[in-house]
Amino acid sequence: MKRDEEREIRDQKGMLPDEEAMLQNEEGMIRDRNGLTESQFLAQYDVGDYERPSVATDMVIFTVMDTEKDNYRKLPEKALRVLLIQRGGHPYLGKWALPGGFVRPNETTEQAAVRELREETGVDHVYLEQLYTFSEPHRDPRTWVMSCSYMALIDSSQVELQAGDDADHAAWFTLSYRLIREQKEILESGVIRSWHYELILTSERDTLTALVERKMTLTESATHTEYNILSNNGLAFDHAKIIGAAMERLRGKVEYTGIALHLMPQLFTLTALQQVYEVILGKELLKAAFRRKVAHLVMESDHYTENAGHRPSRLYRRNWEMMT
Amino acid sequence: MKRDEEREIRDQKGMLPDEEAMLQNEEGMIRDRNGLTESQFLAQYDVGDYERPSVATDMVIFTVMDTEKDNYRKLPEKALRVLLIQRGGHPYLGKWALPGGFVRPNETTEQAAVRELREETGVDHVYLEQLYTFSEPHRDPRTWVMSCSYMALIDSSQVELQAGDDADHAAWFTLSYRLIREQKEILESGVIRSWHYELILTSERDTLTALVERKMTLTESATHTEYNILSNNGLAFDHAKIIGAAMERLRGKVEYTGIALHLMPQLFTLTALQQVYEVILGKELLKAAFRRKVAHLVMESDHYTENAGHRPSRLYRRNWEMMT
């Protein structure tokens, strides 16, 4: 086994090609030091039996939903939600996990994510973005499993359609991700910065909490960033980290791209869009400035909201041409 | 084999926990539907023999080097360089590949990258960032290999030290990555945008070229981005894509972080820093505006350049505290 692994690694790195071995007869007919052409080499190639990891995809599926309105004429508030699935087997039995599954041969991690998304939500064409690959050897207590994580954004109207048709083991959780501590420690050799985020997930029946740390070590010529789960109540595996990574990606991109439009239905008001921005960023924005900023991302429609208990609002649609 | 895979996937997704099976005696003593506690489950857990991919890391190691100066008093220009390794075995015998290797059990992909970096360059503490995981099933003709790619930034003075101590099969290539076509195609159902980048890598002996396309499909509720290699002359595997992804990450981050400082030695002039920005972004910047912009990322030192054939320049050092 060790022998195979070594050979693999040598092949991958590549050694100095032996000049006489590199007789290039025709295109694709170069021979290696054993006198084999590429097709001959591949025909005799043995995969070897050294250890390989399992690779899974885990998905953070975001959507935005209205909360109930207090007052017949007040606008409903928006909440950011993620889909979680309660585990029915060990490990982490009874805990909540991100939807995901193993990548199969002859598919990409992205195809696995699309497949999983369809199985779990019935939704098909959505915004999907690869986040990060988590590879701590013991992140899954069963065996060596890496997770290539994805973020999906679903427009809220699509969600209404399929809500409830899936089993009870899946539930939408309202998400709050808040910076609760920021620290800067100055050593003689460098700086350590850390941020603590409190993650709270609430469904109708459960509340899950976790504390995630982002830690950055900056020294002369070395720089390292790591995520740690400081406490975790109800989430399976390292999924608190993955949700944290997704929130940071989402927040980062909201500011300088039109990514939030993927969370909107076909027609929406600018106030609704602003609420989505606010719920993602976790802060209030000024109306006038917001409208100027998103003006080029949307197109006016001729439709208006009705029966709102106050002045009707113009409805807009996404302007894809302006999205990068 | 199929049976094992199914079980795996069921475990990962989690099924609705059977209420009576969830007798929670003590913390960690929950029993599953077979009456097993978590530790009992893990003790009897069988990994199964369904197919798993190999996982490798590939690294884009960037550094900046001076080119020769034309004139005794002119400043040398900077060039962005990446390290490539000539393959000594099939597949892609004789082609140039990114340094990389397989991830071993009990290490993370990042640790594999660090190990590989040290083996290949002797450098140890550097800026390292995960880029993207490439998983097209046939990206490696031998077998199913995913690549978790990383970008490393090495300060040019560290590189001078070890240059040449490694074998001839490794070489630094000057990199040029240029947008040569931008296209917007409007369909009735959406928009397809594409960007063609020309990648040129030159070493003292070789010139490699590739044409990489970034293609974004935006339709009502669906959004998809993909990279394609349109032509490729001299690079192994899908490494042209990986280099493209690295360049885009680097360019993106240069604009709003201090990432470029990782490419600088301990003491440097602001003009040198500006040249690094320019060579990464591929465009000229205005001096006054640039100096205002980076002012908070650097600290003055009391040292100056000497024997320059013109007015000496103040040397600065990195101000880590201001880097996010």
Add this chain to the structure above:
DNA sequence: ACAATAGTGTCTCTGAGACAGTATGAT
């Protein structure tokens, strides 16, 4: 003196922040 780079001052333009003011439909 001259070549070449180092470094500064300042005008303009743009875009975000702030806030006040006007508009409009449902009850």
Add this chain to the structure above:
DNA sequence: ATCATACTGTCTCAGAGACACTATTGT
């Protein structure tokens, strides 16, 4: 008329772009 939201106008401030100007060395 009132409530609640829709929408606009405009002042200010900060930062980027543009460009001109002064400063300082080695040869």
